Amino acid sequence: MVDRHHPGKAPMALLQLLAGGGIMTVREIEAQLDLTRRQISDAAACLSRRDYLHWLGAGRYQLNGDGLAAAARGEVIKSGPRGGHNRIRDVRNTLRERVWRSMRLRKSFTVPDLISDAATDQDRRPQDNIYRYLRVLKAAGYVAELPRRAAGAAITSNGYKRWMLIRDTGPLAPSVRENVAAIHDFNIGEDVPCSRN
Template sequence: MSGEGINQMAIANALSAGVCLTTEELARLTGLERKRVAMTCCRLVSRDWIDRLERGCFVLSEEGRRALANGEIIKTGPKGPLTQGIPRRPKRRTVRDKLWYAIRLKKKFTLGDLIELTGSSHANAARYVQALAGAGYLTTLRREAGFAPTSNGYCRWSLTDDPGSKTLVLRAKGRTIFDPNRNETRDVKLGGRVRWAP
C-alpha cells in the first residue's frame, strides 16, 4: 500500500465514529497537513468512501462503513483497464441525495436539522419531508416547543421505514415516490403544514 493509500485509510478510520469532521479536525487526528487532508478527502469522495455534508465537513459513507467492517484496504493506482470505450462520469450528488443521507444519519430530526446539514432551501427540504411522511417512510413525533410565546411548536420526524441507501425520488409532481432500493413506487398522501425548527 502506497503512502497515498495509507493517508486515505487514516482519514477513513478517523471518520469511523460516524460524526461529521472538518479538515482541521482530521488533520489534528491523523497528523497530516491540512492541504493533504483536503486532497485525500476529495479522493475518498470519488471512491464513495466518504460524503461531504457541507463545505469542509466529511462523514463516512455507507459504502465506507461496509468496506471498513469487511476489512478492505485502499490501494492506490489505476482501477480496471487503462483504456475504456466510454469514460465513466461520476454521479453528481444532488440536494435530495444529501437530504436522504442526512435523514438516514439522524433517524429523528427537525426540518432545521436537515437544512443545517445539507444547505437545502426550506421549501425543498419541507416538500421532500412532507412527501416521505405522506408515503409512509416517516412518522411525525411529538412537537418541540417553539421560541415565541404564541408558537405552536415545531414538527419532529422519525425514519420508520428505511429501504436503503439509494435516494428516494419524487415523481409525478410530488404525487408519487419511486424507491430504487426496492424498485417500487408509492402514492403520496399529503396533509398539514411543515413547520421549520431553526
C-alpha cells in the first residue's frame, strides 16, 4: 500500500504495479494501491510526462516500452517536473489534456470518440469545448479534417466529421493562447502561430 500522505510515492508505486506489461483499470489500481482516483490520475500524469504510459481511454493504463524499461531498472520517479521548468509544466488532467491523449492514441477520430474517451460528468459542454480546441489545433497545423464522414447514429444524420492528428509532438497537450492567436506547445517549448484562415 502507498502512504496517502506522501503523494511523491504514488508514481513509483504505479510504475511498479504496471511493470508486468498488462492493462489495468483505475478501479483495479485503486484496490491494489489504496490511492484515491485523483492520486492515481496525478501519478499517471507524472508517468505520462515522461512518456512512460499508454492512456487507453475510459480509465485504463498500460506502460509502454520506455516505461517497462524504467520499471525494470528501478528508476526513481518523483512527482515533480523533469527536464527543467521551461520545458515541462504541471499536467492538470483537464478535458483538453485528456482529449490530447485520446487523439495521440487514436490518430483519427470524431468528436463523439473524444467525448467517449475523455469527458467526465464534471466537464461542462464538452462537445463545444472540444470543437473549439480542434479548430485552434487545425489552424496551428496539428490536426486536419478528413474528407469522408463517419456514419451517424440516426438514419437522417449526415454523419460525424472525422479528424486526424498530423503533428504529434509529445505527451503534453498544446495550450491555447487566444490573446496572441497561437498555441503554446510544451513538448517543444515554443509558441506555434495559428493561421487566420
